[in-house]
Amino acid sequence: MPELAEVEYYRRQWLPFLGQTVAAVQLNASKRVFRGEDTVKLQHGLVGQRFSRSEGHGKQMLFVFGETQWMGIHLGMTGKTKSEGPGYVPEKHDHLIVALESGHSLVLSDSRMFGRVRYHQGGALPDWWSGLPSQILSNEFTVEKLHQFLGRRSRSPIKAVLLMQERFPGVGNWMADEILWRARIRPDLKAGEIQTEQRLKLYETLIEVCQDAMRVIAPDWSKPPDDWLFNHRWKDGGSCPKTGGKLIREQIGGRTTCWSPEWQG
DNA sequence: CTATTTGTTTATCC
DNA sequence: AGGATAAACAAATA
Numbered sequence: 001m002p003e004l005a006e007v008e009y010y011r012r013q014w015l016p017f018l019g020q021t022v023a024a025v026q027l028n029a030s031k032r033v034f035r036g037e038d039t040v041k042l043q044h045g046l047v048g049q050r051f052s053r054s055e056g057h058g059k060q061m062l063f064v065f066g067e068t069q070w071m072g073i074h075l076g077m078t079g080k081t082k083s084e085g086p087g088y089v090p091e092k093h094d095h096l097i098v099a100l101e102s103g104h105s106l107v108l109s110d111s112r113m114f115g116r117v118r119y120h121q122g123g124a125l126p127d128w129w130s131g132l133p134s135q136i137l138s139n140e141f142t143v144e145k146l147h148q149f150l151g152r153r154s155r156s157p158i159k160a161v162l163l164m165q166e167r168f169p170g171v172g173n174w175m176a177d178e179i180l181w182r183a184r185i186r187p188d189l190k191a192g193e194i195q196t197e198q199r200l201k202l203y204e205t206l207i208e209v210c211q212d213a214m215r216v217i218a219p220d221w222s223k224p225p226d227d228w229l230f231n232h233r234w235k236d237g238g239s240c241p242k243t244g245g246k247l248i249r250e251q252i253g254g255r256t257t258c259w260s261p262e263w264q265g
Numbered sequence: 266c267t268a269t270t271t272g273t274t275t276a277t278c279c
Numbered sequence: 280a281g282g283a284t285a286a287a288c289a290a291a292t293a
Contacts, residue, residue, distance in 0.1 A: 001271045032288080059272080077272050078290080093290090112289045114272055156283065165273080172271050234271095254285070256270080268293085278284075 002075045004058060004136075004170030005213035009221050010081045011054060011061045014106050017083060018053070022046045022065060024088070025240050026097040033079075033095050042119040046098065051106075057132050058169025069119075070126050076114030082107050133169055136210045143203045150199065154192025160253025161191045162206075170210065174230060177258050179209045181229040186264045187257045196240040233258035 002010060017264030025046050029039035049066035052083035056062075061073045061081075073081065095119060098106040108117065120126035135141035149167045150158075162168055162176040171179070180187050183205040185198055194202065216222050224230040229247075232238035238247040249258050 003271055006271075048282070074273085077270070109289065112270090113270095116273090153282075160283085163272085174271050255272095270290100271281085273283100273288090277283100277285085279281100279283080 001077055003172030003175050003219035007059050008056050008218040012054045013081050013083055018051050020100045020102055021050050022098055023101045024099045033110055033115050033117050037119045045121055062129055068121055072118035074116045078112040079110035079115035124238035133166055136206055146203050150191040156191055157188045157253050158191050159257050171254050175209055177233055178229050179205050184264050187252045187259050216245045
């Protein structure tokens with residue numbers, strides 16, 4: 001479910017507890033979300049450490065405890081982070097509960113368990129964090145990088161290309177549709193067939209949709225305005241806010257894609 | 266009972 | 280070798 005701005009919303013749910021000290025960690029090591037991690041180390045390593053800082057990067061979140069305890073969380077399709085007060089009773093799909101000395105707890109739940117928790121102990125940033133690609137809302141995300149990537153993925157539909165996290169971290173299904181709709185590019189157009197002028201428009205729109213999503217959704221999960229595609233894309237029968245024409249929903253790049261044929265050519 | 270899902274990883278084919 | 284595509288993962292919801 002969560003894309004760039006929804007992930008940022010969830011990350012912020014833990015931030016009011018920065019500076020607090022971990023009293024205990026509860027987890028179920030058999031759960032899929034901990035695949036590949038040393039859960040015994042995770043459970044003991046955090047205790048007594050202060051929740052010292054956090055960063056977001058695309059769909060990834062980083063939470064640091066003390067100076068040497070690094071926890072990464074990816075929410076997958078159904079992951080959620082939340083905080084709870086004293087006396088909280090864990091629910092069915094809660095996989096990780098970081099209890100603080102104040103009695104509050106930081107909780108990760110995920111029903112489908114496509115999400116993932118990572119853990120690293122040591123003085124330096126873990127490579128699963130330092131190796132992430134340039135963020136779209138950073139100076140390193142350049143039109144040249146976009147151009148190179150469209151060349152490498154030239155035979156895939158642009159919809160599928162925008163979903164590739166190695167170049168567009170944070171872009172998910174709704175954002176990709178929103179970007180292509182605003183840039184007036186057909187989602188089934190092969191990446192290599194996008195002309196220079198449209199590439200520039202695509203670059204600008206990528207940044208614009210990320211900024212808009214962060215502004216509207218990240219602080220309090222506000223509903224986007226009706227002049228975005230967002231409110232019209234979820235079920236059959238919607239109409240294009242630009243033309244009033246019918247929106248199409250079909251599988252492109254393996255995902256349900258909503259687009260406006262007369263608007264996007 | 267069937268189809269669907271705002272995501273990634275893996276296998277397979279080209 | 281590297282890219283493209285479909286299946287797999289798991290559970291809720293319609």
